[in-house]
Structure formats: structure tokens, C-alpha cells
Amino acid sequence: MSDFAPPPFVRQELVPERAAPIKTTGFVGFLRTRLFNSPINVLLTIGGILLLWFTVVPSVKFLLIDAVWTGKDRTACLAPSPDQTVGACWPFIQAKFSQFIYGFYPEAERWRVDLTFALAALLLLPLLIPRLPAKALNAGLFFIALPCVAFFLLHGGGLKGFGVSWMEGLLSGFNDSIGDGGGKLVTFSQTVPIIGSLLWLLGKFLVLLSMAVFYVLLPLTWLNDKILASASPLWADFAATAAIVSLLLFFLAGGVRTGWRALAVSLLTFAGIFVVMAVMGLDRGGLPVVGTRLWGGLLVTLVVSVVGIVASMPVGIALALGRRSTIPLIRIFSIAFIEFWRGVPLITVLFFATYMLPLFVPTGFTIDGLMRALIGIALFAGAYQAEVIRGGLQAIPRGQGEAASALGLSWGKTTALIVLPQALRHVIPGLVNSFIALFKDTSLVSIVALFDLLGILRAAFADPVWSTPTTLFTGFAFTGLIYFAFCFGMSRYSLFVERRLNAHQRN
Structure with a gap:
């Protein structure tokens, strides 16, 4: 028994220790697996760091480190000597801040603008929070009641007839x-x-x-x-x-x-x-009348963008359904309308709405200048929304409508309750992309003598009290941050809506 030898497949010595696994979690793991895991990624990482170094660092230095925070006129934002650098002139923003928000709105009546903003936020926030109840009532107040109240708050005046x-x-x-x-x-x-x-x-x-x-x-x-x-x-x-x-x-x-x-x-x-x-x-008689020529700044930007977004959606839905209609007259009209409005630039639309639209209204019927721009922007954006929504309608299988018809639903109920909700869910990214583009395109209304945020900013540059080399860059940086905040907020909320509506499709 002592001469017994183990089989050849039995190991005679201990297995040597293996090297510790590469760490894939934490900051070090992130660097190793995401930024430096291949030669190409190493080059891209180095290029990105250099890009950030030459863009972000100077921006932070200009906006925060070398910036001037206090002062009463341009002398505070001028360099004491040629070898010294001066950053952003924030006293200019402080001095013109109310003008950036209200434009030339009378100072004694600006509480009306604040109240309008407060009512809009108070009605909008419950719509954005999914768990809050009474969405139908809240939507009715926001989309129907608020525009009427806001008009009489901002414009003033009373009613001569109903x-x-x-x-x-x-x-x-x-x-x-x-x-x-x-x-x-x-x-x-x-x-x-x-x-x-x-x-x-x-x-x-x-x-x-x-x-x-x-x-x-x-x-x-x-x-x-x-x-x-x-x-x-x-x-x-x-x-x-x-x-x-x-x-x-x-x-x-x-x-x-x-x-x-x-x-x-x-x-x-x-x-x-x-x-x-x-x-x-x-x-x-209501409140004192404040003409739209005195409106300006962020007030005009929000009014034009919100009204354009809200009004363009029903126009886009109607045109998208009309373009898919089996009735030739409706289909041809929808196609002609969409192709016409998509074939002209927004500047042309604004000029036409401002100077040509009054020629087509009845005698004695006048339309306010801001209202003309709102009508033109709503129709222009509606043509683009129509093609986005039509793409969502084409993504819905034909069986959805056939099943609804088999259940006895009419075309209107099938479209409103089954087809359209699914189509809109599919095109949320495209719709929000159009909303963001429309929000930024509101700066074009300054061409037709409506002073939006950028228009008021350009008017503020003409003030000799704040004429410095850094005033221009400070103003555009300030307005850029405002535009970015609104656009980024819309983008992030759209991602939240997408994840919530597509939760049932996750594996």
C-alpha cells in the first residue's frame, strides 16, 4: 500500500496565487474603464481635458475670479492699469436687471407682471408633477383661464362686450x-x-x-x-x-x-x-392700459415662447391628421399649408404677420403688433410640429385602429384615446427639440420692433454710463445662462417623461 502512486491527473503542488482583479468601481475604476482603457480613449481624454482647460477655465476666470461685483458706473469696470485684466462687469447686470425682466413696463405696474409669473408657476408645477391629482381641472385653468387673466393683468383695460x-x-x-x-x-x-x-x-x-x-x-x-x-x-x-x-x-x-x-x-x-x-x-375699465410696445425683456420672451408652444400643438395635430386624411381636399390643403410655412424663413413670417396681416382683416378690425407676431409664430411652429407628429402616427401599427373599430369606437374616439396618445409618446424627443428651437428663435421678434430679452440687452449696450470693453461679453453671458437654464430644464423634464411613459417596456 505504501508503494501506491497517485494518478497522473492529480496535482502534486498548490496552485500559485492569481493577481488581484482590476478595480472597476469608484473613481479609479471609472478612469481605468472609461477614459484610459484604449489608446484612442487616452487621446480623446487628453484632448477633452485640453479643450476644457482652454475654454472652461478662462470662462470661470472671466465670470467669477476677475469679475467686478460692485460699482455705480463704468469706472468700476475699467482696468486700473494696462497690465491688469478685468472680468465680467456684474454691476451692469444689477443696474439693468429690472429692464431685462420687464422691458419698459411702467415701474408702478410691474406687480402685475410678478403676479402673472406667480400664477403661471402655481398652475404649471402641479401639471409637471405626475402624482398630484385633478390634472383635468388644472389643465383647464392653465390653458384656458390663465391666458385670459394674464391678458387683462398685463395689458389692462376692461370689457366693452362679451x-x-x-x-x-x-x-x-x-x-x-x-x-x-x-x-x-x-x-x-x-x-x-x-x-x-x-x-x-x-x-x-x-x-x-x-x-x-x-x-x-x-x-x-x-x-x-x-x-x-x-x-x-x-x-x-x-x-x-x-x-x-x-x-x-x-x-x-x-x-x-x-x-x-x-x-x-x-x-x-x-x-x-x-x-x-x-x-x-x-x-x-379694469387696470390701467399698458401697450405691448412697452413690454420687453424676459416677459416678451416667455409670452412669445409659451404662447407659440401651446398654440402650435393643436395646429400641428390638426395638420398631421389632415395630411393623413382620405379626403382629398383636406389632405391637399394640409400638405400645401405645411410645405408653404416650412419653405419660408421665420423672419419672412414675422414681417408678413406684422405688416401684411392687417390688410387681410375686416375694415375697422385691428390686431395688436405682439398678437400678429404670436399668430405668425404659432402657424410657423405648427407646420414643423405637424411633421413630427405625423412621424409618430406612422409608427402606430394599423392593427390598433382596426381593433378599435372592431370594438365599435368612432374615428374621433379611436384617434383621441388610442392612436394619438401612443404617437405623441413616440415623438417626445422631436417635440421637445422643436420647443427648444422655438424658445431660442423668439429672439427674432426684435426685428419687428418687439424688444425681447436679447433686444433689451442690445438696447442696454447703448447706455454710455456702462460702456466698457467687458460689458458686451457680460451681457451675452448673462442672457446665455438664462436661455441655457430654460432649455436644459425642458430637456431634462422630457427625459423624465420618456422614462416614466416607457417604464413598462423595460426588461
């Missing part, structure tokens, strides 16, 4: 324009012998159409005359509008059987409008 008077005046103005146009065509047809008969027929048709519309509007005109003859025309108009709208919603929702909820919602809505009108004194 729904009935406003609608009667608008329709009558358009009808008068149609009749005047027809009469001018009839007169002009006598001077053009070649196509005179065609122009005469078109003019006569417009005149007859205007006469027919006049008789159709007679009940509305009669009601408006009765309202104007009452003791309090505004409240009489308000009551008539509330009654007409509530009854229409009641009958459209099903009448006696299922229309009571719509009637109650309509009456509660008009009750809320009544309270707001009474509190703001809109029947007594």
Missing part, C-alpha cells in the same frame, strides 16, 4: 368686407375687357352672399341691439352668452337624458368667469 357683441361685430365686419370686395370687383370688371365677365359674376356672387349672410345674422344683430339698450350692457351680454352656450352644450350632450352634467359644468365655468371679472373690475 360673447354676443364680440361675435356679432366680428361676423358683421367680415360680411361687410365680403360685400365691399364684391362691389369693387363689379366696378373693376368694367375696366378689364378680357376677363371682365368672370370678375363681374364673382363680384355679384359675393354681393349676394353678403346679403344672405346679413339676413342670417339678423337674430344675432337684434339680440345685440337689445343688449346695448339695457342698463348694464356688459352683464347683459355675459348673461346672454352664458345662457346660449349652456343650452347648446346641454342639447349637444344629450338633452334631458345625459346633458345635465355638461350644463352644470358650463354654468360653474361662467360663474368662475363672473367672479374673475367682478374682482378685476373689468366692467369698470
Whole structure:
């Protein structure tokens, strides 16, 4: 037994110790696995460090280390001697800060801008937090009630009429324009012998159409005359509008059987409008009027960007659905609209909306300069949103709509409840990218004499009290930080929404 030898596959000595594994966690592991794990990454890391050294370090030195923080005029931001360097002139920002925020808004009325900002933040934050309840009510207040309240807060003034008077005046103005146009065509047809008969027929048709519309509007005109003859025309108009709208919603929702909820919602809505009108004194002239020519700075930037983003979404959705429609007229109109607005630069759109749009409105009907720019930007952005949304609609399988049809859902319910929510979820990055681009493009409104944040900044440079070599760079650095904060915030929130909506697709 002592001569027994172990089999050859049995090891006779201990296995030597292996080297310790390379650390892959912590700061050292990050450097080893991400930055210096290959020759190419080593070169890229060194290049990135050099880029940061030659860009970030001078920027920090200019903005913080060598910056001037106190002073009353340009002398505080001038170098004492040629061999000394002076950084950012922050006293210039402090002196012009209120102008950057409010523009030329009267100082005594700036509380109205602060209140508008506070209301917008108070209504927007609950919409951005998913766990908070009452999203439908909050959305209605933010997208419907807030714009009306903000208009009377920022612009001021009161109401001379409500729904009935406003609608009667608008329709009558358009009808008068149609009749005047027809009469001018009839007169002009006598001077053009070649196509005179065609122009005469078109003019006569417009005149007859205007006469027919006049008789159709007679009940509305009669009601408006009765309202104007009452003791309090505004409240009489308000009551008539509330009654007409509530009854229409009641009958459209099903009448006696299922229309009571719509009637109650309509009456509660008009009750809320009544309270707001009474509190703001809109029947007594309201707040002092501040024309939009006095608006400026961050106020104009936020108004143009928010209104453009909110108004362009329904326009884009309607155009995207219209471009996929099976009705040729709707599809051709949507394609022509999208291609036209995407084929012209935004500057052209702003010039057209500012100087040409008043030529197409009825006689006696005026549109404010800021409102013209808002209309142009909303239509321009809507054309781009339409193509983004159409890409999301094409990503939805046809079986989704077929399954909804099999369940008996109409086209409207299928689109609103099944197809469109999935399509919008797919195109969140594209939509937010368009929002960010629109927010930055608001600086173009300064071309049509609207002083946004950059426009006010350029106007502030003309002040000789703060004319220094570093004032220009300080101002652009300040506005750049503001633009970056808003754009970065939109980008990060869109990533949060994407992760939350796509949580069910994670493995």
C-alpha cells in the first residue's frame, strides 16, 4: 500500500496565487474603464481635458475670479492699469436687471407682471408633477383661464362686450368686407375687357352672399341691439352668452337624458368667469392700459415662447391628421399649408404677420403688433410640429385602429384615446427639440420692433454710463445662462417623461 502512486491527473503542488482583479468601481475604476482603457480613449481624454482647460477655465476666470461685483458706473469696470485684466462687469447686470425682466413696463405696474409669473408657476408645477391629482381641472385653468387673466393683468383695460357683441361685430365686419370686395370687383370688371365677365359674376356672387349672410345674422344683430339698450350692457351680454352656450352644450350632450352634467359644468365655468371679472373690475375699465410696445425683456420672451408652444400643438395635430386624411381636399390643403410655412424663413413670417396681416382683416378690425407676431409664430411652429407628429402616427401599427373599430369606437374616439396618445409618446424627443428651437428663435421678434430679452440687452449696450470693453461679453453671458437654464430644464423634464411613459417596456 505504501508503494501506491497517485494518478497522473492529480496535482502534486498548490496552485500559485492569481493577481488581484482590476478595480472597476469608484473613481479609479471609472478612469481605468472609461477614459484610459484604449489608446484612442487616452487621446480623446487628453484632448477633452485640453479643450476644457482652454475654454472652461478662462470662462470661470472671466465670470467669477476677475469679475467686478460692485460699482455705480463704468469706472468700476475699467482696468486700473494696462497690465491688469478685468472680468465680467456684474454691476451692469444689477443696474439693468429690472429692464431685462420687464422691458419698459411702467415701474408702478410691474406687480402685475410678478403676479402673472406667480400664477403661471402655481398652475404649471402641479401639471409637471405626475402624482398630484385633478390634472383635468388644472389643465383647464392653465390653458384656458390663465391666458385670459394674464391678458387683462398685463395689458389692462376692461370689457366693452362679451360673447354676443364680440361675435356679432366680428361676423358683421367680415360680411361687410365680403360685400365691399364684391362691389369693387363689379366696378373693376368694367375696366378689364378680357376677363371682365368672370370678375363681374364673382363680384355679384359675393354681393349676394353678403346679403344672405346679413339676413342670417339678423337674430344675432337684434339680440345685440337689445343688449346695448339695457342698463348694464356688459352683464347683459355675459348673461346672454352664458345662457346660449349652456343650452347648446346641454342639447349637444344629450338633452334631458345625459346633458345635465355638461350644463352644470358650463354654468360653474361662467360663474368662475363672473367672479374673475367682478374682482378685476373689468366692467369698470379694469387696470390701467399698458401697450405691448412697452413690454420687453424676459416677459416678451416667455409670452412669445409659451404662447407659440401651446398654440402650435393643436395646429400641428390638426395638420398631421389632415395630411393623413382620405379626403382629398383636406389632405391637399394640409400638405400645401405645411410645405408653404416650412419653405419660408421665420423672419419672412414675422414681417408678413406684422405688416401684411392687417390688410387681410375686416375694415375697422385691428390686431395688436405682439398678437400678429404670436399668430405668425404659432402657424410657423405648427407646420414643423405637424411633421413630427405625423412621424409618430406612422409608427402606430394599423392593427390598433382596426381593433378599435372592431370594438365599435368612432374615428374621433379611436384617434383621441388610442392612436394619438401612443404617437405623441413616440415623438417626445422631436417635440421637445422643436420647443427648444422655438424658445431660442423668439429672439427674432426684435426685428419687428418687439424688444425681447436679447433686444433689451442690445438696447442696454447703448447706455454710455456702462460702456466698457467687458460689458458686451457680460451681457451675452448673462442672457446665455438664462436661455441655457430654460432649455436644459425642458430637456431634462422630457427625459423624465420618456422614462416614466416607457417604464413598462423595460426588461
